[in-house]
Amino acid sequence: MLHSARMGDSLDSHYAAGGIAAGIVAALRAEKGADSAITPEALAPLDHFHNRGVVATRELMALLAPGPGDHVLDIGCGIGGPARWIAAMSGCRVTGIDLMPAFCAAARELVAATGLADRVQIVEGSALALPFTGGSFDRAYSQNVEMNVADKPAMYREAFRVLKPGGVLALSNLTAGPAGPPHFPVPWAGDASQSFLAAPGELRQNLLAAGFEILSLVDATAHVRDTLSAMRAKMAAKGRPALFTHVWMGERMWLYQDNVFRSLDEGRLGVVEALARRPD
Ligand SMILES: C[S@@+](CC[C@H](N)C(=O)[O-])C[C@H]1O[C@@H](n2cnc3c(N)ncnc32)[C@H](O)[C@@H]1O
Numbered sequence: 001m002l003h004s005a006r007m008g009d010s011l012d013s014h015y016a017a018g019g020i021a022a023g024i025v026a027a028l029r030a031e032k033g034a035d036s037a038i039t040p041e042a043l044a045p046l047d048h049f050h051n052r053g054v055v056a057t058r059e060l061m062a063l064l065a066p067g068p069g070d071h072v073l074d075i076g077c078g079i080g081g082p083a084r085w086i087a088a089m090s091g092c093r094v095t096g097i098d099l100m101p102a103f104c105a106a107a108r109e110l111v112a113a114t115g116l117a118d119r120v121q122i123v124e125g126s127a128l129a130l131p132f133t134g135g136s137f138d139r140a141y142s143q144n145v146e147m148n149v150a151d152k153p154a155m156y157r158e159a160f161r162v163l164k165p166g167g168v169l170a171l172s173n174l175t176a177g178p179a180g181p182p183h184f185p186v187p188w189a190g191d192a193s194q195s196f197l198a199a200p201g202e203l204r205q206n207l208l209a210a211g212f213e214i215l216s217l218v219d220a221t222a223h224v225r226d227t228l229s230a231m232r233a234k235m236a237a238k239g240r241p242a243l244f245t246h247v248w249m250g251e252r253m254w255l256y257q258d259n260v261f262r263s264l265d266e267g268r269l270g271v272v273e274a275l276a277r278r279p280d
Pocket residue numbers: 004007011015047048049050075076077078079080081082097098099100103125126127128142143144145148149187188
């Protein structure tokens with residue numbers, strides 16, 4: 001716990017902010033009209049806090065394949081965009097856990113605003129000491145979180161513990177690239193001290209060491225780089241969108257995004273996607 005508390009203190013300087021949900025709702029209504037409904041679809045440009053936004057969430061959800069009867073864990077849920085999306089689109093229940101109190105508060109407010117409180121629950125806590133009894137969840141996923149976690153074996157041991165036998169874990173992570181460190185700051189870290197990018201092959205080792213069997217493990221770097229380039233070209237032609245994560249992360253998001261684009265182009269970042277299963 002000492003370790004996770006220290007890490008939270010460090011991440012606080014990068015992530016922390018207040019009034020996130022109110023700012024998001026105000027931006028949405030300024031753009032779409034005062035009476036516009038607060039739905040997962042309407043929030044989608046703003047509340048999926050990873051490269052490629054809801055496009056990436058859709059891909060991860062397809063890998064996870066949750067059913068209406070499932071209880072799903074979102075490890076490092078941020079402000080809850082993917083959790084709300086997956087609950088709304090599949091009919092499942094989702095519990096999201098995140099280290100940042102301000103993110104948990106925003107996630108809960110937006111869960112209430114979208115009318116999903118009966119199926120989406122947000123818990124403040126660490127991926128390294130999940131506050132759930134063993135075998136609690138049918139499925140779990142984690143999207144762009146591992147890069148903040150130094151002790152990755154502990155993160156995957158915990159995910160394994162809280163899954164039911166036969167349960168699956170879907171992951172999408174940025175990884176270290178062959179050409180040296182990324183250009184900082186990036187969306188998950190202000191500088192190198194907050195960033196723990198796994199080397200190629202590390203995820204496989206960590207999953208196997210935790211007891212998982214690996215159903216798929218894909219290097220998605222080229223796919224992500226290409227779709228991001230297309231998004232970037234569209235932005236260059238049409239200008240920056242009014243609704244994006246900069247609404248609550250601040251104007252610094254544009255620099256973070258540029259640094260991810262550059263780092264991917266230069267081979268300083270990779271992307272790995274995996275589906276692992278806790279054996280019966
Ligand atoms: C880049 S954001 C991704 C958020 C969310 N998964 C999404 O895609 O919208 C990384 C998130 O991981 C959370 N995080 C980092 N370390 C964590 C830990 N040890 N336990 C729980 N959450 C953590 C951060 O607070 C942050 O919300």
